[in-house]
Amino acid sequence: MITLTVNGKTVRAREGSPLLEAVRAAGALIPTLCQHEALEPWGGCRLCLVDVTRPEWNGWAKMVVSCLYPAEEGLIVQTHTERVVETRKVVLDLLLARCPETPLIQRLAREHGIEKTSYLPNPEPTDCILCGLCTRVCDHIGVFAISSVNRGAGREIAPPFHEAPPDCIGCLACAEVCPTSCIPYETSDARRTIWNKAFEMVRCPRCGKAHITKAQADFYAGRNGVPQSYFETCDACKRQEMAHTFSKLSAGAGGTEMETGKQGNRETGRP
């Protein structure tokens, strides 16, 4: 563990861990859009900018994105210096120009004193801020169904050839992780549609809930070498089943002394 200073407050952090963690541990409130605890930091949204300096730098400080900057011993971090606040405002101003109708961006901009973008608003408003969370989560799962296509102003997130992605398993991870909820999908007990691809649902044999797509069950089973039937039962029912098994086991292990409590256990479902 190392010690560093955030806004005058001393905090301890793991050496090399993302500075953002230490900043948040110190209670400093800075917005992020492309960060997710399950994924590697990416440094795309530039909102987690902070000023860092060290005593031996003689007053010189630099602006860094805290999600990518490694925590080091003795670092002095400022999260709201004038230039950091100004730069963050520029980023939000630009985001608002790109996504003038997106509630999340409007709210963040307003919180930073921007009511209206000072740039030309996008004539074709979009909700996608190109944070890359959807493609990164898809890659992380190992599906690689969608990616960033084209470049510069024309960059967008799309499946290959803008057609239904052959590799998509319909897990909805991309839609769930999207900060602006801009990936449309429909899901019912019978069918799920995302990226213009339709999926058949698997129903839990115990509770009947359609909790997973067939493609998802096939993908997980193929990867983990676990029989597909394992994925048919939903997580809630699996937990219940497990609890039952353990309650029986512990009752059995207790022998005759536990006999009296057995009836009650069965009712509460607890060991």
Place this chain on the structure above:
Amino acid sequence: MIEQSCAPMPPLEEILERYPREEASLIQVLQDVHRAYNYLPCDVLAKVSESLGVPLAKVFSVSTFYKAFSLTPQGKVIIRVCTGTACHIRGATQLIDEARRLLEIAPGETTPDMGFTLKTVNCVGACAMAPVLIVGEKVHGNTKPAKVAKALGVEERHHAH
């Protein structure tokens, strides 16, 4: 090279055999495919993805990222008009107008006989010889609209036929 594209397409397997079957070979394979087919056909990209073990989404991402790759069939000769600042000031717009007039296509389009594709590029890094016109592999510096017809190699085309 131009003649080669008229010949039957070399099998994709031949291209794939030139490089190790790994992710790092992707761009080299795509360049060779582009050279052989004059564009990147969808079905070929799918085979490249399978053969190199690179997800199709990644192959598509790389194919759309680089300006050197096209997903639509290209003309035999690609004409690039530089529209960088220096070329713009020294008359790139007039060069484009002249090329449009001669070929009857807009930038980004291909002539119906698949002879020419007209493109604009942001800067070719040869500002000293602005305005720059590139026909196929040949670079024409200090070009004037009056020189475009010759640079487009109308004579050369007649030779080829």
